[in-house]
Amino acid sequence: MKQRVVWFVAAMVVAVVLAIMATTPPAPDTATSNPVEPSTERAFAHVERIAAQPHPTGSTTNAVVRDYLVGELEAMGLSVETVSGTLDEAGQAKLDYWRDKSSETPTEFVNVIGVLPGADPTLPAVALMAHYDSVWGSPGASDDAAGVASILETVRAIAAAGPVERDIVVVLTDAEELGLVGARQFFGENPLAERIGAIVNLEARGGGGVASMFQTSPGNAEVARVYARTVDHPSTSSLATYIYSVLPNDTDLSAALDRGGYAAFNIAFIGRSGLYHSPLSTPENLDRGSLNQMLGQTHALALALANAATLPRETGDAVFFDAFGLATIVYSPWIGWVMLVLGIGGYALAWWRRDRTERGFVSGVGRMAALILVGGVLLYGLNLVSGAGTGAGYYDRLAAIPKLTTMALLVVLGLAVALWGRGTTGFAQRSGAATLIALLAIAGQAMAPTAAYVIVVPVMLIGIAAAVRSLADDRWGRLAAAIVAALVTGYMLSLGFQVMQGVGPTMPYGAMLPAAIGILCWLPLWPRIPQPHIVAIVLLLGATAVALWVRFDPVPPSVAAYSPLKPG
Incomplete structure (x- = not known):
């Protein structure tokens, strides 16, 4: 158990670092005297002149700009x-x-x-x-x-x-x-x-x-x-x-x-x-x-x-x-089919080498479905609690995105702990969970191949890791699982963050698919959590509290001057 916790923590740290890398712009350059090199400082000097005042079309300030x-x-x-x-x-x-x-x-x-x-x-x-x-x-x-x-x-x-x-x-x-x-x-x-x-x-x-x-x-x-x-x-x-x-x-x-x-x-x-x-x-x-x-x-x-x-x-x-x-x-989009064959083939090989009488496949399908569907419903409901819907202020909702992102994260963690917090997932249950994601990947590859990579690539990597774990000793198997968990979760964290930035105020449930893919990677490493249902309830109550915070928070001074919900 201690080794599993070490692998879990190490992979999570790497995943968070990768997510930060993906969502953080490079630091601005230092001043450069080379005239043929672009300089952020010189560009910022233009920003200071252009954005000195509001300058809508037809205004005297726009003419100055x-x-x-x-x-x-x-x-x-x-x-x-x-x-x-x-x-x-x-x-x-x-x-x-x-x-x-x-x-x-x-x-x-x-x-x-x-x-x-x-x-x-x-x-x-x-x-x-x-x-x-x-x-x-x-x-x-x-x-x-x-x-x-x-x-x-x-x-x-x-x-x-x-x-x-x-x-x-x-x-x-x-x-x-x-x-x-x-x-x-x-x-x-x-x-x-x-x-x-x-x-x-x-x-x-x-x-x-x-x-x-x-x-x-x-x-x-x-x-x-x-x-x-x-x-x-x-x-x-x-x-x-x-x-x-x-x-x-x-x-x-x-x-x-x-x-x-x-x-x-x-x-x-x-x-x-x-x-x-x-x-x-x-x-x-x-x-x-x-x-x-x-x-x-x-x-x-x-x-x-x-x-x-x-x-x-x-x-x-x-x-x-x-x-x-x-x-x-x-x-090219057709390569997605090759990736799916590799991923599904990897799981098939792992299944063939294991005890095929092991139970839990249907449970894995059900738990993954519950994570996606119940999570989507909870986020839809909590978003309404937070003030979304008819009459919501667009710019007020934009300002709430950091809180809404926290709300979504707490929901995902709460459901994951409730469903898998006991840390007893066997290979059959993991295979059931992976099968549901693989079916979504096949559907995505067929209908929108340029968008489906976000499911297809993880299915390939998870399947390959499952095959490695079935062929190698436990140490190499856990290493493969940890590497895949770090890579896939790092990307899914950044994707979920971007989803919340883009559509979080209206559709936070869009983050559930990246969350489900990320959690699938963690099942081979998942440690046992003491009192998982109590932890889950605390996390979900925290999400509810954040939703209420958004609803009753004063309208921020950042909203547009022409907004119906402007300050004052």
């Missing part, structure tokens, strides 16, 4: 033009709501377009795009001054290094917050849109966290491979691109993808979500590590694309994900 951007681009040697238009009816209505007054005439928006000439202007150009307007009442340091600043510093560094092969087109749109108005005008009317072959768009929904490539153009295999070989501190996932494709969310890149014909990379950070559209989204509150990672990815992609002999073409979609921020793994 625009003049600053034009001056900076011209000083870098770009040819710059401003292209104006008027808001459509929906955009004007939203702006009028923010200002709490009606406009007699449509408000003007102004895009800033710059071109850094390349060696061969006949080649398709590379576009770097972000929006420079903010919402009403927010300085917009993250959304989207960080994106604009990353582009400015990227272009400055590239211009200082000398000409690249392709033109770089800087597209700084206005009125994104009012319905992507500036982007739709550019891709619908500007002749430059026809010259572009690849786009890097930058966004944010929060004040920090890892800068992640969460969306691509269709047929993204070549796009993913360019990202994999170019970006040093990656954060990306074909699961995220799949989920985003079915959500009703938009960025400026949507206007480009509606037109089609571009190789596209959409990069954003969504951590510290309470700062989204917040009066507190100031330069001082911006995570400089997030800015550093966004800048690094933008510069690397822009440089690689601008010097590429050919730009990524639309081919088939690929499976891709970053391994704890260290590297990006890319492979």
Whole structure:
């Protein structure tokens, strides 16, 4: 038993370290005097100028920001033009709501377009795009001054290094917050849109966290491979691109993808979500590590694309994900079937070598099903207790994400202890639990192969570990189980964290699948817990207390100034 506890603790420590690596942006760089290297400090200086005050479309502060951007681009040697238009009816209505007054005439928006000439202007150009307007009442340091600043510093560094092969087109749109108005005008009317072959768009929904490539153009295999070989501190996932494709969310890149014909990379950070559209989204509150990672990815992609002999073409979609921020793994979807054969084959081998009369298979299926279903129901109910549902304040809920994440973690731990706290799981019971997950993996691989890796890869690793344990002595078997538990749980912890960041305020039960996969890895190492049902009850009561805390917590000062639940 003591050895099992040692393996359990060691694997858990490694898993937590890996999860922290996956969810923490690299530290900002120190000041550099090398003019051809991008500098976070120089980018942050732009953020301070752009996000000095709120600057919504049509405001005098927005005009000041625009003049600053034009001056900076011209000083870098770009040819710059401003292209104006008027808001459509929906955009004007939203702006009028923010200002709490009606406009007699449509408000003007102004895009800033710059071109850094390349060696061969006949080649398709590379576009770097972000929006420079903010919402009403927010300085917009993250959304989207960080994106604009990353582009400015990227272009400055590239211009200082000398000409690249392709033109770089800087597209700084206005009125994104009012319905992507500036982007739709550019891709619908500007002749430059026809010259572009690849786009890097930058966004944010929060004040920090890892800068992640969460969306691509269709047929993204070549796009993913360019990202994999170019970006040093990656954060990306074909699961995220799949989920985003079915959500009703938009960025400026949507206007480009509606037109089609571009190789596209959409990069954003969504951590510290309470700062989204917040009066507190100031330069001082911006995570400089997030800015550093966004800048690094933008510069690397822009440089690689601008010097590429050919730009990524639309081919088939690929499976891709970053391994704890260290590297990006890319492979063809059909390989998922090979992984499933390896994983299921590994369990089959282990079953054949064991006492096949051992009971507990049905119990394992039932317990894993109970974990997922009961956990989902509990999180759905506790989310309602926390104040979700009709009338909930969107920005208030975003600010509650850290507490909601704690609530979800307590539910998962409470159910895991209740179901497996006695530490008596045999191989048959573990096989039953694994069978349910394997069936979900097969279904996922059949219906959404680019997203299913999140189940398929763990099934493969768990099956291989089961085979090793059946063939080797107990020491090597426990080592294999501990390695798999650390790797899979590290990824599932980071994935669960990202799920809560993305949809936690409305769908915290989305974290149950990563939780179930992670717990499956721990069953061979699970130690006996004294009084497990009492521990489980305490954990579930703790989750309930957190839900009530969220419900009765005062509305935070971070909520958007135009929110119905604004302070005061």
